[in-house]
Amino acid sequence: xxxxxxxxxxxxxxxxxxxxxxxxxxxxxxxxxxxxxxxxxxxxxxxxxxxxxxxxxxxxxxxxxxxxxxxxxxxxxxxxxxxxxxxxxxxxxxxxxxxxxxxxxxxxxxxxxxxxxxxxxxxxxxxxxxxxxxxxxxxxxxxxxxxxxxxxxxxxxxxxxxxxxxxxxxxxxxxxxxxxxxxxxxxxxxxxxxxxxxxxxxxxxxxxxxxxxxxxxxxxxxxxxxxxxxxxxxxxxxxxxxxxxxxxxxxxxxxxxxxxxxxxxxxxxxxxxxxxxxxxxxxxxxxxxxxxxxxxxxxxxxxxxxxxxxxxxxxxxxxx
Numbered sequence: 488x489x490x491x492x493x494x495x496x497x498x499x500x501x502x503x504x505x506x507x508x509x510x511x512x513x514x515x516x517x518x519x520x521x522x523x524x525x526x527x528x529x530x531x532x533x534x535x536x537x538x539x540x541x542x543x544x545x546x547x548x549x550x551x552x553x554x555x556x557x558x559x560x561x562x563x564x565x566x567x568x569x570x571x572x573x574x575x576x577x578x579x580x581x582x583x584x585x586x587x588x589x590x591x592x593x594x595x596x597x598x599x600x601x602x603x604x605x606x607x608x609x610x611x612x613x614x615x616x617x618x619x620x621x622x623x624x625x626x627x628x629x630x631x632x633x634x635x636x637x638x639x640x641x642x643x644x645x646x647x648x649x650x651x652x653x654x655x656x657x658x659x660x661x662x663x664x665x666x667x668x669x670x671x672x673x674x675x676x677x678x679x680x681x682x683x684x685x686x687x688x689x690x691x692x693x694x695x696x697x698x699x700x701x702x703x704x705x706x707x708x709x710x711x712x713x714x715x716x717x718x719x720x721x722x723x724x725x726x727x728x729x730x731x732x733x734x735x736x737x738x739x740x741x742x743x744x745x746x747x748x749x750x751x752x753x754x755x756x757x758x759x760x761x762x763x764x765x766x767x768x769x770x771x772x773x774x775x776x777x778x779x780x781x782x783x784x785x786x787x788x789x790x791x792x793x794x795x796x797x798x799x800x801x802x803x804x805x806x807x
Contacts, residue, residue, distance in 0.1 A: 521560025525673025527693025538759035588646035602784030641675030714773035
């Protein structure tokens with residue numbers, strides 16, 4: 488009998504050991520950021536990756552895959568194995584505006600992904616280089632309208648949320664501005680600080696440090712209320728009512744990722760988003776951390792796609 492028990496134990500161990508060995512996660516996780524380093528999306532991803540390292544017990548490696556307003560990195564994740572080891576930091580561009588702007592988008596933001604958690608909201612800030620001859624939004628509008636040629640503004644790329652936001656700003660104010668598309672926020676912000684372009688609209692997460700250092704001047708925030716980290720009035724207070732644009736960030740995984748894995752990632756992310764120091768850090772920059780369930784995120788993305796589709800079709804915006 489003792490020998491029989493020994494054989495049974497060994498047989499059971501043979502089944503149990505692989506199950507434990509294969510438990511998630513048991514190797515590094517790749518966190519794809521579909522924009523270049525230095526922008527708000529990259530800043531957000533690196534801060535959250537550091538928190539997730541502790542929550543998941545495995546390294547979370549940020550992988551920047553920039554281009555096409557986030558479409559290149561998004562497509563790469565959509566085609567990745569649905570095993571929880573390749574995740575995407577989705578944004579208002581990749582999962583909100585892109586579907587309405589680009590009918591040939593190489594991924595489907597709904598069918599190709601499953602939501603993990605909404606991460607954060609960040610208002611847009613209207614910015615100029617400190618050497619610009621303006622101190623407020625009305626002075627900027629007068630400067631732009633009197634310029635012999637259109638002042639240039641930079642965006643994260645054709646059809647990106649800040650490209651569309653500035654086109655909306657132009658429609659509301661009657662000002663003419665020249666669109667200069669970049670591969671992401673980082674390069675556009677660098678050129679704005681260097682004075683290569685005159686104007687920009689970026690979410691506060693990526694520009695708050697530059698505003699504090701005096702390398703960028705905020706003219707207004709596109710939100711209902713003033714926000715910490717931007718010593719500037721709201722757009723409505725500055726004379727441009729109805730101009731409200733808030734960027735958002737979300738963690739998504741390839742469609743087909745096991746429910747148990749999504750649940751584990753959601754729990755880890757919500758734990759990270761509740762971290763007091765992280766909340767304090769982002770709140771001081773005008774960014775509100777979110778959280779929630781995968782189902783809530785999926786419903787939110789559906790609503791955002793519908794909303795931006797309506798806005799873009801009604802206004803006849805072009806991503807060119």
